[in-house]
Amino acid sequence: MIRYALIRLGLLLLGLFVASVLIFLTLRVLPGDVAQLIAGVNSNPEQLAAIRERLGLNHPLPAQYLDWIGGVLRGDLGTSLLTGTAVVDELAEKAQVTVPLGILSLVIAVLISVPLGVLSAMRRGRADGTALSVGAQTLAAVPVVWAGMMLVVVFAVWLGWLPAQGFPRAGWADPWAALRSLILPALTIGIVEGAMLLRFVRSATLQAVGQDFVRTAAAKGLTRDAALIRHGLPVVGLSVITVLGLQVAGIIVGAVVIEQLFSLPGIGRMLVADVGARDLPKVQGELLALTGFVLVVGFAVDLVHRIIDPRQREAA
Amino acid sequence: MLRRTVLASASLLAAGALLLTACSGGAEPAPTVTGEPDPDASVAIRLVLEPGNLDIRRTAGAALDQILVDNVYQGLVARTAEQEIVPALASDWTVSPDGLTYTFTLREGVAFHDGQPLTPQDVVWSLTTRKNTPEWRDSARLANVETIEAEGQDITLTLTEPDSSLLWNLTGRAGIVLKEGDTVDYNTAANGTGPFVLERWREGDSITFARNDAYWGEPAQVAEVVFDYIPDNQAALGAALAGEVDVVTGFDANLREQIEANGEFALELGQSTDKGTLAFNQTSGPLADVRVRQAIRQAIDHDAIIEALASGQTQYGPIPELDPGYEDLSDVAPYDLEAARALLEAAGADDLELTLTIPNFYSTTIPQILVSDLNEVGITLEVESVDFSTWLNDVYINQDYDLSFVLHTEARDFENWANPDYYFTYDNPEVQDLYAQSLAATDEEEAADLLQEAARLVAEDHAADWLYNGASVVAVGTNITGMPSINVNERLNLAEIAKSNG
Numbered sequence: 001m002i003r004y005a006l007i008r009l010g011l012l013l014l015g016l017f018v019a020s021v022l023i024f025l026t027l028r029v030l031p032g033d034v035a036q037l038i039a040g041v042n043s044n045p046e047q048l049a050a051i052r053e054r055l056g057l058n059h060p061l062p063a064q065y066l067d068w069i070g071g072v073l074r075g076d077l078g079t080s081l082l083t084g085t086a087v088v089d090e091l092a093e094k095a096q097v098t099v100p101l102g103i104l105s106l107v108i109a110v111l112i113s114v115p116l117g118v119l120s121a122m123r124r125g126r127a128d129g130t131a132l133s134v135g136a137q138t139l140a141a142v143p144v145v146w147a148g149m150m151l152v153v154v155f156a157v158w159l160g161w162l163p164a165q166g167f168p169r170a171g172w173a174d175p176w177a178a179l180r181s182l183i184l185p186a187l188t189i190g191i192v193e194g195a196m197l198l199r200f201v202r203s204a205t206l207q208a209v210g211q212d213f214v215r216t217a218a219a220k221g222l223t224r225d226a227a228l229i230r231h232g233l234p235v236v237g238l239s240v241i242t243v244l245g246l247q248v249a250g251i252i253v254g255a256v257v258i259e260q261l262f263s264l265p266g267i268g269r270m271l272v273a274d275v276g277a278r279d280l281p282k283v284q285g286e287l288l289a290l291t292g293f294v295l296v297v298g299f300a301v302d303l304v305h306r307i308i309d310p311r312q313r314e315a316a
Numbered sequence: 317m318l319r320r321t322v323l324a325s326a327s328l329l330a331a332g333a334l335l336l337t338a339c340s341g342g343a344e345p346a347p348t349v350t351g352e353p354d355p356d357a358s359v360a361i362r363l364v365l366e367p368g369n370l371d372i373r374r375t376a377g378a379a380l381d382q383i384l385v386d387n388v389y390q391g392l393v394a395r396t397a398e399q400e401i402v403p404a405l406a407s408d409w410t411v412s413p414d415g416l417t418y419t420f421t422l423r424e425g426v427a428f429h430d431g432q433p434l435t436p437q438d439v440v441w442s443l444t445t446r447k448n449t450p451e452w453r454d455s456a457r458l459a460n461v462e463t464i465e466a467e468g469q470d471i472t473l474t475l476t477e478p479d480s481s482l483l484w485n486l487t488g489r490a491g492i493v494l495k496e497g498d499t500v501d502y503n504t505a506a507n508g509t510g511p512f513v514l515e516r517w518r519e520g521d522s523i524t525f526a527r528n529d530a531y532w533g534e535p536a537q538v539a540e541v542v543f544d545y546i547p548d549n550q551a552a553l554g555a556a557l558a559g560e561v562d563v564v565t566g567f568d569a570n571l572r573e574q575i576e577a578n579g580e581f582a583l584e585l586g587q588s589t590d591k592g593t594l595a596f597n598q599t600s601g602p603l604a605d606v607r608v609r610q611a612i613r614q615a616i617d618h619d620a621i622i623e624a625l626a627s628g629q630t631q632y633g634p635i636p637e638l639d640p641g642y643e644d645l646s647d648v649a650p651y652d653l654e655a656a657r658a659l660l661e662a663a664g665a666d667d668l669e670l671t672l673t674i675p676n677f678y679s680t681t682i683p684q685i686l687v688s689d690l691n692e693v694g695i696t697l698e699v700e701s702v703d704f705s706t707w708l709n710d711v712y713i714n715q716d717y718d719l720s721f722v723l724h725t726e727a728r729d730f731e732n733w734a735n736p737d738y739y740f741t742y743d744n745p746e747v748q749d750l751y752a753q754s755l756a757a758t759d760e761e762e763a764a765d766l767l768q769e770a771a772r773l774v775a776e777d778h779a780a781d782w783l784y785n786g787a788s789v790v791a792v793g794t795n796i797t798g799m800p801s802i803n804v805n806e807r808l809n810l811a812e813i814a815k816s817n818g
Contacts, residue, residue, distance in 0.1 A: 032705025037368060040376020040453075041712055041739075042732070050451040051374070082368040082375075083503045083519070090519065149550070156558050164554030165546060169522060263546045263555075265521035273520055277368045278705045 005303060012299045019291045020072070024065050027280050033057065034081045034278040055081050068284060077285030082277060087285035090270065097167055097266035098259070101182050101189075102251050106244065108190025109197050114240065117201025118233070122225055124206065133202060139195035144254055148188040148261045155184060165263040185262045189254040193247055197240070204239045208232035238309050245301030249294045351795065357815035358540035359796065361808075362552045364566040365677075366545040370517065371502040372492060373452045378725050378806050381489065383543055386809040387525060388429075389508035391491030392420045392439065392471065393483060397586075397802035397809065399638050399727060401483050405434070405493055405509065406471070415478030415758035422469045426532040428495050429506070429513045436466035441496040443473070454490040457481070478756050480763040484728055511536045511811050521545065525810075537798065537814035547677070556581055556791060562815060564791040565804050568679075569626035581791045585627050586801030589636045589727040590786030592621075592628075592682065595711075595720045596779070599741045602665045603718060609778035611659035612719075613649035615693040616686065621784050624681050631785035633775035638803065639728050640760070641767030648775045656693045669696045670718040673711050676701045682721055682783060712739045723786065725805045730767055733774045742779040746770075 035051040036043075052058045059067070071078055077087040116132055123129025156164035162184050168177045208214055209228055217227035256268035263269075267286065274282045367379040372389060386394060394404035403409070406420035426434040447458040460479040465472050475482070485491065493509065500507040506514040511533065512525035523543045527536040544561055546552045549568045555561045556575055564575070572583045596603045596612070603609055618630045629637070633645035660666055670690075674683060683699040690697045697719070702710070711717045720739070724732075734751035736743035747770045754766035774780075788804045798812035 030705070032703070032707075032709040034705075036708045036713065037705055038375050041708070042726075042729075043376065044450075044456075046450050054451075084369075084501070085504065085519075094520070152554050156554055160558065163560060164558040165551045166544065166555065166560060167521065169516075169518065169524070169542070261548070261551065263521075263544070263548075263551050265518060270520050273366070276703055276705065279368070 001306070004306065008299060008302055012295055015295050016288075016292055019295075020069060020288055021065075023284055023287045023291070024068065027283060028061065030275075030278065032278050034280065037277055038082070057081075068281065072285075072288065077289060078281040080274075080282045081279050082282075087282050087289075090282070091267065091286065091289055094265060094267040094270050096171060097182075097264050098255055098268060100178075101186055101255060101258075101264070101266060102248070104182055104186035105189035105193060105251050105254070106247065108186055109194035109247065110240075110244070112191065112194030113197035113201050117198040118205050118236070120198070121202045121205035121209070122228065133199070136195045136198040136202075139191060140199060142192055142195075144188055144192050144257055145261055147192055148185065148258060151184050151188055152262075165261075167264050167266075181262075181264070185258045185264060188261075189251060189258055193250060193254065196250075197243065197247065200243050201236065201240060204236045205232065208235050211235070238305060242301055242305060245297050248297045252290060252294065351816035353537055353797070353814035354817040355537065355539065357538045357817070358542060359538050359563065359810075359813055359815050360542045360544055360561040362546050362555065362561045362564040362566075363543045364545070364547055366520070366523075369503040370506055370514070372489060372506075373446075373449075373494070373502060376453060381806060382804070382808050383523065383525075384506065384508075384514075385488065385492065385807060386510060386811070387512045387541075388506050388510045388514055389492045389494070390510050391486050391488075391493055392422070393487050393491065394809075395484070395487040395807070397800045397807070399803070401487055404487075405439070409483075411483075413758075415480075416475045418473040418475070418482065420471045420473075422466075422471055423532060424469065426509050427530055428509055429528060430495070430500075431530070432495060434493065434495075434509055436469060436471055438496050439471050439493050440464050440466050442493045443491070446490055446492075454485065454488060457485040457488075457490040478758045480755055480757050480760065481728070512541065515540075534811070536811060541810055541813070562793040562796050563799055565788070565808070567789045567791050569787070569789045572626070575791045580794055582794060584788075584790045584792055584799075584801040586788040586790065586804065587638050588786050588788045588803045588805060589638050589725065590628075590788075590803075590805055591631060591634070591636055591724045592783040592786060593722055593724050594686070594781040594783055595717075595722070595740050596781070597715060597717050597719070597741050598779070599715065601718070602663070602668055602670075605663045605665065606778055607659045607663040608665050608668070609781075610649060611656040611663070611665075611693065612690065612695070613778055613781045614652045614659070615656040615695070616689050616781060616783065617651050618783065619651070620689075621682065621685055624685060625784065625786075627787040627789050628784045629787070631782040633771045633782065634730060634733050634780070635767065635771045636785045639730075640764035641730065641754075641771055643768050643772065645772060645775045648772075649778065649781070653692055660693060660695075666694055667696075668694065669698065671698045671700055672719045672721060673700045673702060673707060673717045674721045675704045675707045677704065678721065678723070686721075715739050715741060721783070727803065727806060730771065733770070733779065740780060742774065742777070744773060744777060744779075747773050 035048050035055065035057055038051050039047045068078055079086050120129050120132035152164050155162045163181045167181050168174055172178045209232060211232065214227050214232045217231045218224050222230065255266060256272060259266040259269040260272060271283065271286050274286065365379045367377060369375055370380065370384065372380050372384050390404045392404060392406035393401050395401055405423055405426060407423050409418060409420040411418050422436050422439060428434060443458065443464045446452050446455050447461055449455055460475045460477055460482065461473050462476045463474045495507055498507055504517060511528050511531045513528045515524045515526040517523045522545060525541045527539050529535065546555060549571065552564050552567065553571055553575055556564050569583065569585065575581045576583060596609050598604050598609065622628055622630060630646065632648055633643065635641045672683060672686060687697045687699065711720045730751065732738045732740060733742055734748045750766050750770035754763045757763040757766060788801055790799065790801050790804055792799045795816045797814045800809055
């Protein structure tokens with residue numbers, strides 16, 4: 001187990017290193033630069049040169065990379081070229097929106113998908129089971145943005161129950177107001193992700209029904225449903241955890257879109273703005289932090305999976 | 317991947333917008349102000365473009381001028397929404413008959429937001445540093461100024477040659493007065509003399525101003541102004557209908573019915589100096605031929621563009637109606653498909669294929685109209701939608717483009733037509749000479765006449781096409797008064813905005 005964890009940790013670090021190089025290089029392929037954006041139209045080459053000099057943009061690429069990665073290793077994700085604020089501080093501030101949004105979305109997705117997925121598997125062949133399954137297929141195909149628009153129309157514009165956009169300026173000082181502003185965005189991501197997850201839960205449950213140990217339990221006198229719930233669902237739960245790990249990446253991508261739509265000052269919206277502004281040190285820091293987060297979640301899921309699934313331990 | 321997601325979501329948003337249009341009802345608006353102005357009110361104003369940082373000295377972009385000039389920073393002189401030059405930190409000024417000496421009387425009792433009194437030395441230092449620091453924006457606008465001196469409360473600017481644009485330039489960035497040797501972090505903070513103090517900037521969200529209670533002039537009518545940066549028009553509409561913002565600027569006039577539906581907002585269309593400019597790269601290739609450029613202009617149905625935008629007016633030359641030197645130039649390139657086809661044939665340019673490079677934050681309305689209009693006369697237009705940074709790189713710096721569309725918002729920016737190195741690639745010595753003469757004129761009217769003459773030449777050379785002169789489309793809450801409606805994309809003076817509690 002410890003050997004497995006160490007190997008897995010090594011892979012994690014390798015992944016982070018490769019990601020850092022890729023992030024650094026791909027951003028350099030983008031045309032345009034921050035100096036030009038600062039100088040704007042009606043600027044002259046001397047102004048540009050002065051800005052480049054001031055921001056250190058005239059150093060060679062390998063030096064810039066080493067400079068950046070050296071900082072990262074010391075826990076410094078860099079500073080914004082535009083405002084001079086530390087990326088870590090900005091991330092921490094924006095995380096107050098994005099992390100709760102992600103958790104809320106995930107909870108909604110699980111609340112929707114697990115009961116409905118199991119139900120739809122248990123009712124396979126019956127009308128309600130089919131309806132659930134078709135409904136999920138349809139919802140999963142709905143674009144996140146469209147779902148969001150519809151929720152805004154119904155709950156913010158027509159009913160006036162929830163805010164249409166934005167996040168309280170006081171942040172979490174008023175937790176209820178903050179939470180209210182996250183409900184529609186989280187529902188938007190949660191419903192679409194939940195519909196995708198539902199299909200997965202359904203097929204995992206169906207698979208469990210066919211497993212020997214469920215059939216054995218049924219043969220020992222349990223009803224088929226009882227056998228499934230008592231012996232099959234823990235296995236389904238395990239695979240759901242794995243898929244949830246993968247969903248984290250999906251939720252981050254969803255957050256990028258949803259934060260734009262709902263004007264939420266979160267990491268996703270910051271990232272889009274920073275790419276547009278070619279604030280590369282900031283984008284690098286943000287992307288590396290996000291990649292690191294997804295990789296660490298994957299690492300944790302793998303370990304948890306290994307610890308609680310006896311079959312994998314034996315295989316090792 | 318990221319960009320594709322965002323682009324895809326933008327087009328989906330457009331689809332969603334159509335649906336929203338279908339769902340809304342239409343009631344009659346009843347814009348009446350009832351109740352007393354509330355001095356403790358907080359006004360939320362939706363703006364579109366957030367600045368990258370707040371450094372007014374170095375960073376370009378109308379997003380900074382829009383909120384910071386007049387409200388936070390001030391110069392010796394200012395301009396009204398009607399583009400008139402009025403006193404600000406100077407109570408008064410005189411210009412010598414030869415146009416070489418400007419004398420300003422500095423107000424007494426003015427203090428910076430940090431409490432320090434404004435001294436004549438601060439003014440001298442600000443203007444001198446601006447002039448001598450090329451990295452500061454608009455430093456070249458003070459090029460004709462030789463000396464800046466203070467004696468008592470009098471500030472004297474001595475010029476090497478007359479400059480009819482100087483006073484105007486002093487109303488903008490070039491004239492901003494800062495505290496000498498200030499240590500404020502200009503990137504994220506500010507220290508000016510205006511009626512509002514910058515209180516907080518939440519990046520990616522909002523900027524908050526608080527009333528400057530120690531202001532030298534009439535204090536602001538509201539305790540707080542919050543600028544909410546909401547790029548998307550549908551989100552802004554949602555915010556307005558849900559009562560989250562009081563004023564929506566940069567709105568889409570096509571959404572008038574929806575925002576006026578419940579009677580809490582009224583749409584105002586003000587004039588602006590926004591020029592929807594279709595630039596032609598005329599250095600080489602088919603667009604170097606004036607007949608091709610004229611054909612393109614005559615193939616475009618400008619009235620249809622105004623109709624599609626539901627705001628603005630046509631403009632057939634480089635100077636908009638708000639600026640000096642304006643003249644109706646619609647006779648130069650009237651909409652005429654036959655004439656366009658004949659011109660293209662004469663130029664041997666049938667089956668022309670051109671690319672239009674356009675920053676991706678503009679709506680697809682303009683490119684769609686251009687593609688279909690030009691298709692009518694046999695020109696195939698390929699639209700390349702790029703982010704602004706790419707546009708700056710490819711079009712602005714490298715001048716690697718055929719056609720480009722950008723909304724130029726600056727007032728009085730004719731100088732770009734007299735600059736052969738500008739991305740417009742227009743080089744006409746006669747125009748450059750007329751512009752220089754206009755600058756050197758000591759009489760305002762004479763200066764405007766010379767500009768008008770130059771502008772006609774630019775239009776007759778078909779140096780570009782001016783698709784429209786935009787309007788400032790502002791939806792104002794019916795409990796708000798004193799909200800400017802002219803040219804708000806460039807300057808948004810909020811000294812008089814008030815909110816009633818009724």
